[in-house]
Amino acid sequence: MKDFTYYNPTDIRFGDYIDAQLAKVVAHFGQKVLLVYGGHSIKKNGLYQRVIDLLKGFDIVELAGIEPNPKIDSVRAGVKLAQDRDVVLAVGGGSVIDAAKVIATAAHYDGDAWDLVVDRDLAQKQTMLPLVDIVTLAATGSEMNVNAVISDPSQNAKVGARCPNPPAVSFLDPRLTFTVPASQTAAGSMDIFSHLCEQYFDRSDSNDVSKGMIEGLMQTVTRWAPVAINKPDSLDARANLMWAATNACSGLVGAGTESRWSCHAMEHQLSAVYDVTHGVGLGILTPRWMQYVLDHDESTAKLFARFGHRVWDLPVLGNVHNRAQEAIDATWSWIFGLGFGMTLPEIGIKDEAHFAEMAKTAAAGGLDHAYLPLDAQAVEDIYRASITPGIH
Amino acid sequence: MKDFTYYNPTDIRFGDYIDAQLAKVVAHFGQKVLLVYGGHSIKKNGLYQRVIDLLKGFDIVELAGIEPNPKIDSVRAGVKLAQDRDVVLAVGGGSVIDAAKVIATAAHYDGDAWDLVVDRDLAQKQTMLPLVDIVTLAATGSEMNVNAVISDPSQNAKVGARCPNPPAVSFLDPRLTFTVPASQTAAGSMDIFSHLCEQYFDRSDSNDVSKGMIEGLMQTVTRWAPVAINKPDSLDARANLMWAATNACSGLVGAGTESRWSCHAMEHQLSAVYDVTHGVGLGILTPRWMQYVLDHDESTAKLFARFGHRVWDLPVLGNVHNRAQEAIDATWSWIFGLGFGMTLPEIGIKDEAHFAEMAKTAAAGGLDHAYLPLDAQAVEDIYRASITPGIH
Numbered sequence: 121m122k123d124f125t126y127y128n129p130t131d132i133r134f135g136d137y138i139d140a141q142l143a144k145v146v147a148h149f150g151q152k153v154l155l156v157y158g159g160h161s162i163k164k165n166g167l168y169q170r171v172i173d174l175l176k177g178f179d180i181v182e183l184a185g186i187e188p189n190p191k192i193d194s195v196r197a198g199v200k201l202a203q204d205r206d207v208v209l210a211v212g213g214g215s216v217i218d219a220a221k222v223i224a225t226a227a228h229y230d231g232d233a234w235d236l237v238v239d240r241d242l243a244q245k246q247t248m249l250p251l252v253d254i255v256t257l258a259a260t261g262s263e264m265n266v267n268a269v270i271s272d273p274s275q276n277a278k279v280g281a282r283c284p285n286p287p288a289v290s291f292l293d294p295r296l297t298f299t300v301p302a303s304q305t306a307a308g309s310m311d312i313f314s315h316l317c318e319q320y321f322d323r324s325d326s327n328d329v330s331k332g333m334i335e336g337l338m339q340t341v342t343r344w345a346p347v348a349i350n351k352p353d354s355l356d357a358r359a360n361l362m363w364a365a366t367n368a369c370s371g372l373v374g375a376g377t378e379s380r381w382s383c384h385a386m387e388h389q390l391s392a393v394y395d396v397t398h399g400v401g402l403g404i405l406t407p408r409w410m411q412y413v414l415d416h417d418e419s420t421a422k423l424f425a426r427f428g429h430r431v432w433d434l435p436v437l438g439n440v441h442n443r444a445q446e447a448i449d450a451t452w453s454w455i456f457g458l459g460f461g462m463t464l465p466e467i468g469i470k471d472e473a474h475f476a477e478m479a480k481t482a483a484a485g486g487l488d489h490a491y492l493p494l495d496a497q498a499v500e501d502i503y504r505a506s507i508t509p510g511i512h
Numbered sequence: 513m514k515d516f517t518y519y520n521p522t523d524i525r526f527g528d529y530i531d532a533q534l535a536k537v538v539a540h541f542g543q544k545v546l547l548v549y550g551g552h553s554i555k556k557n558g559l560y561q562r563v564i565d566l567l568k569g570f571d572i573v574e575l576a577g578i579e580p581n582p583k584i585d586s587v588r589a590g591v592k593l594a595q596d597r598d599v600v601l602a603v604g605g606g607s608v609i610d611a612a613k614v615i616a617t618a619a620h621y622d623g624d625a626w627d628l629v630v631d632r633d634l635a636q637k638q639t640m641l642p643l644v645d646i647v648t649l650a651a652t653g654s655e656m657n658v659n660a661v662i663s664d665p666s667q668n669a670k671v672g673a674r675c676p677n678p679p680a681v682s683f684l685d686p687r688l689t690f691t692v693p694a695s696q697t698a699a700g701s702m703d704i705f706s707h708l709c710e711q712y713f714d715r716s717d718s719n720d721v722s723k724g725m726i727e728g729l730m731q732t733v734t735r736w737a738p739v740a741i742n743k744p745d746s747l748d749a750r751a752n753l754m755w756a757a758t759n760a761c762s763g764l765v766g767a768g769t770e771s772r773w774s775c776h777a778m779e780h781q782l783s784a785v786y787d788v789t790h791g792v793g794l795g796i797l798t799p800r801w802m803q804y805v806l807d808h809d810e811s812t813a814k815l816f817a818r819f820g821h822r823v824w825d826l827p828v829l830g831n832v833h834n835r836a837q838e839a840i841d842a843t844w845s846w847i848f849g850l851g852f853g854m855t856l857p858e859i860g861i862k863d864e865a866h867f868a869e870m871a872k873t874a875a876a877g878g879l880d881h882a883y884l885p886l887d888a889q890a891v892e893d894i895y896r897a898s899i900t901p902g903i904h
Contacts (some may be wrong), residue, residue, distance in 0.1 A: 123527025128520070134768065136514025326748040328732040329755045336724020343720060356718040359513040363721045363768065372764070376526065376755065480877040 121327045121376035124446025130264045130372055131289045134363060138254060138291050142174045146290050149250045150206020152179045156198060156220040158186045158212045162256065166300045167232045169501035171254070174483045181205065182197035183223075186212065189391050189398065190219040192272045193235045202249060210253040210287075211426055213308075216259025217253050217287065218268035224249040225283045237270045237281040250288045250453035254495055256296050258361040259308030259399065261315060276474075278392035292366065293357035302349045305361075307399030309345035312365045313338065313455075314402040316389035318381040319374035321413070321491040325423060333373045335430040340364045341455050342431065349459065383409050386499055389478035394469050404467070407452040409506040411512075413492040414444055420492065424448060452511055477505045513768035514721040520762055522656045523681045526755060530646060530683050534566045539696050541642040542598020544571045545605050548590060548612040550578045550604045554648065557691045561601055563646070573597065575615075578604065581783050582611040583788065587625045589613035594641060600647040600755035605700075606652025609645050609679065610660035616641040617675045629662045629673040642680045651700030651791065652757075653707060653761025655682035659751040663784055672783035684758065686750035692739045697753075699791025701737035704757045705730065705847075706794040706813070710773040711766035713805070713883040717815060725765045726821040732756045734823065734846055741851065772882035775801050778891055781870035786861050792852045799844040799891045800897040803904075805884040806836055812884065816840060844903055856898045867895045 133137035133141060153175065162168040172180070183198045202208060202223050225248045226233040236243040255263050258475060266286050271278040300308070315350065320334045340360050350355035367373060386409070397459040413420050421444035428434040428447025432454075436443070461467045481498035487494040494502075505511070524534060538545060546566065551678050554560040564572070575590045592602060602612035617640045618625040628635040647655050654660065658678050663670045692700070713728045733751050740749035759765060778801070779793040807813050813836035820826040820839025824846075828835070853859045871891035879886040886894075897903070 121748070121755065123529065125523070125525050125529070127523040131517070131519040132767075133517050137515065137517070262775070310546065326752070328735060328752050329729065329759060332728020332730075332732045333725045334728070336726070336728045338724075340724045356513070359768075360720050363513065367721060367725070367764075370732040372759075374522075376751075388702070 121324055121329070124375045125373060126351040126375050128264060128286060128372070130286045130370075130483055132264065132292065132366070133289065133290045136293060136295070138170075138293055139174065142171070142205055142254075142291065143178075146174055146175060146178065146209060146252055149252070149288070152204060152206045153181070153493065154198065154202045154205040154208045154223070155180050155182045156186060156208060156210045156212070156216055156223065157184055158216050161299070162211055162237050167211065167254070167256065167296060171209075182392050186216045186219045188215050189269075189271045189278065189395060190215045192234050192237065192270055195219050195222045195270060199229075199233050199263075200373060202227035205249060208251045208299030210251060211233040211256065213490060214262040215256070216264040216272065218260070219263070220251055220253065221266075221283045221287075222270055222281055224251045227418060234272060234406055237268075237279050240282045244284050247285045247447070247459070251285075252289045252291075252488050253287050254291045254293075255362065257304065257308050257407055258297055258358070258365040259311040261365045261367075261430060262322075263287055263292065263325055264366050264370040267369075269495060273392075276392050278388040280388075281296045287435060290366075292362050294362045297358045297362060300352070302352070303460065305348050305352070306345065306460055307397045307403070308365070309341055309348070309361060309399070310403040310406075310458060311399040312341050312361065312368050312486075314383055314399075314406055315368040316341070316373070316382060316508070317406060319377055319379045320427065321420075321423060322377040322379045323491065325378060330373055330375065330377050331426075333367075335427075337364050337373065338431045346457060352355070378489075381492045382487055382492075385482045385485045385487055386502060389482045390469070393474050393478055396467050398468070400467055403455045403458060403460060404464060404506050405502065407448060407455060407511050408502050410448045412498065412502050412505065414448060417492050420444070448511065463509055464503070472504065472507075475500050513716055513721070514770055516767045517583030518763060520656060520678060520764070522678045522762075524656065524684065524758070525681065526684045528685060528687070530562075530636045531566065534563070534646075534683065535570075537541055538567060538570065538599055538601060538644055541644070541680070543595060544572070546590065546594045546597040546600045546615070547572050547609055548578060548600060548602045548604070548615065549576055550608050550700045551575075553691070554603055559646070559648065559653045559688060560699070561602065563601075564840050568649055573645070578608045578611045580607050581663045581670065581787060582607045583663075584629065584662055587611050587614045587618065587662060591618045591621075591625050592620035599640060600643045600871055602640050602643060603648065605647070608645070609654040610652070610662065612643055613658075613660040613675045613679075614662055614798055616643045622743040626664060626838040627812060629660075629671050632674045632699050635674055636676050637678055640676045643677070644681045644683075645679050645685045646685075646688070647754070649692055649696065649700050650686075650689055650750070650757040651703040653704070653757045653759075655679055655684065656758050656762040659761075661780070664806065665787075668784050672780075682758075684754050686754045689744040689750045689754060692744065694744070695852065697744070698737065698852055699739050699789045699795070700757070701733055701753060701791070702795040702798075702847060702850060703791040704733050704753065704760050706775055706791075706798055707760040708733070708765070709798060711771045712778060713815060714769040714811075715883065716769060719768050722765055722767060722769050723818075725759075727819075729756050729760055729765065730823045738849060770881075772878050774879055774882045774884075774886060775818065777874045777877045778894060779877055781874045782861070785866050785870055788859050788861070792859055794897050795847045795850060795852060795892065796854060796856060799840060799847060799903050800894050802840045802843060804890065804894050804897065806840060809884050812836070840903065856895070864896065864899075867892050871895060
């Protein structure tokens with residue numbers, strides 16, 4: 121186990137707390153609110169009107185239209201609106217919360233918000249507006265961490281920023297996710313699972329606190345994602361996915377590990393260039409990455425075999441390599457069952473023209489220190505392996 | 513999953529951070545320090561002198577001699593010393609941190625500190641001094657929660673208090689536990705395991721986030737406790753036990769569950785009347801409690817069987833009752849292996865004179881809403897079952 125520090129003061133209200141507590145929580149920070157949200161879904165399902173009704177009497181300015189893979193131009197628009205605000209209220213999924221985080225961080229910054237996305241030290245020096253959020257999608261876990269991923273399409277860039285504070289208060293009501301379509305439930309579940317994989321596969325195999333808690337969360341996601349997809353108003357399924365998403369990304373289960381988030385680094389390039397759904401990109405890349413790792417470093421078989429036993433309930437029978445392969449196959453099967461395309465061509469990526477450049481950028485993000493160190497060639501190989509069906 | 517709120521702002525510094533950061537952290541709160549510690553162990557192992565050296569120039573007042581099962585008179589003595597202090601620094605195990613918590617809470621209270629132990633609402637209204645701690649024993653998890661257990665021998669009382677805040681900053685360096693004797697390592701590990709059991713056995717069987725993370729922590733404790741007992745300077749073992757202890761009691765893994773801590777309620781009476789080591793009392797009671805539960809409610813077999821599979825790696829073979837029994841037997845074997853006495857007479861409790869009264873008090877603490885509701889007679893039966901060897 122590596123030394124670590126952990127401090128996470130987000131105040132979580134999980135369940136049916138919005139009606140009773142939202143106005144009080146927001147009022148604690150002030151009356152001038154910047155309300156940030158995405159497209160039409162919260163207008164369609166009534167959440168927008170519910171929030172407006174609950175905040176009657178507050179001075180509310182709105183920023184609508186935050187897109188998936190949120191763009192820096194949306195953030196810039198938000199910063200202009202945020203300057204005289206007391207508090208930012210984000211209502212949406214990870215994209216909305218991510219954008220709101222950077223808006224809150226840049227509200228009193230004189231330069232361009234993109235500076236704070238790319239320069240983590242500079243971001244830490246800002247006085248961030250307090251952020252309250254209402255989560256509408258179980259996926260990124262943005263509701264309990266300082267991270268935000270922002271894209272700049274003008275330079276095909278997708279960058280992970282670090283804000284000075286996590287959200288002050290996050291409302292998580294799983295009932296709000298009953299209306300999430302199956303495809304987004306699937307992509308969100310894959311995102312959760314990937315966050316867990318990224319932290320699980322590290323070299324400190326003595327960190328059983330981390331590995332044990334992650335295995336428990338992996339079992340939770342793999343059990344409940346299919347239920348939520350098939351029965352969207354299952355409160356048990358939605359609650360388990362939502363709380364697993366938060367815990368997967370709060371920093372706690374990764375404490376003491378050394379992880380480089382290889383699949384995320386590779387997927388961010390896919391999203392930046394092709395604007396694909398993050399979770400779908402991860403679903404395609406993750407089993408190929410696993411296969412590449414096992415094929416290139418037999419010493420990883422032991423951890424894959426443990427993963428197979430603890431997460432997929434595979435028996436401890438046969439040699440460790442075969443058990444590792446079965447674990448990867450089981451991972452493939454579960455992702456396949458989520459129902460989205462499992463090759464790049466199926467999600468519209470039919471050329472390889474950008475692979476070399478994408479691989480270079482992804483590898484440069486620290487993948488030389490990943491679980492299996494990856495150079496640009498290795499990343500390119502994994503992209504290419506994602507074109508053809510299957511992993512064998 | 514039940515609705516819940518979760519907010520835990522303790523700043524954790526896990527690893528080798530004390531030398532570089534202690535003075536800075538304490539100075540953040542002020543120069544006037546109340547240093548609280550226990551017996552001679554931190555003087556013998558050099559930690560006391562190290563802390564004094566690091567805090568050269570601070571105005572330090574000391575309260576030594578906090579005992580296991582900390583007594584209200586020690587708290588009262590601390591409150592007298594705390595009134596002009598800026599910060600309380602606790603150096604020790606759970607007893608020291610518990611006492612320091614209540615001292616910090618009562619520092620500016622006009623009445624008797626015991627009022628704040630028994631009246632949780634009154635305690636919440638106090639302005640608590642900031643508390644910094646250095647943990648020297650992996651057990652109670654007091655370093656990341658608001659709880660404190662205080663005894664008043666004059667009335668055979670042992671009561672769980674709730675303070676307004678958890679520790680502000682907790683330093684956890686597993687190297688500090690290398691000198692913990694095997695018997696205390698065993699008792700501490702049993703305490704961790706019991707905290708996990710108390711939260712695991714609840715009726716909301718759909719809360720897989722909680723159950724999954726707890727299973728991971730249980731595996732961690734059961735794997736590493738014997739290692740730490742046999743090889744006290746195993747950093748892997750000490751680190752896993754220390755971080756598992758914190759996570760077992762931070763409130764996170766119990767979020768969304770409804771638990772009544774049956775074994776703790778029963779053990780607190782044992783400790784209050786006979787002053788036994790908390791972890792040892794739990795080790796004796798826990799398997800008897802499990803057996804009583806299974807014997808009296810067959811519907812609990814399913815969860816015991818899951819516990820057996822996930823924690824003890826028992827195969828999913830045979831009927832659910834037998835698998836449940838095997839899980840309880842496996843629990844017994846592990847506790848037995850920790851090396852302390854497994855019957856009440858072995859730890860010096862040779863009469864039953866107080867059982868009826870103890871059982872009445874324990875049951876009155878909400879055990880009518882426990883996983884298996886327990887009345888005074890049931891508790892008395894469990895005490896009596898703890899006199900004879902074995903559980904069958």
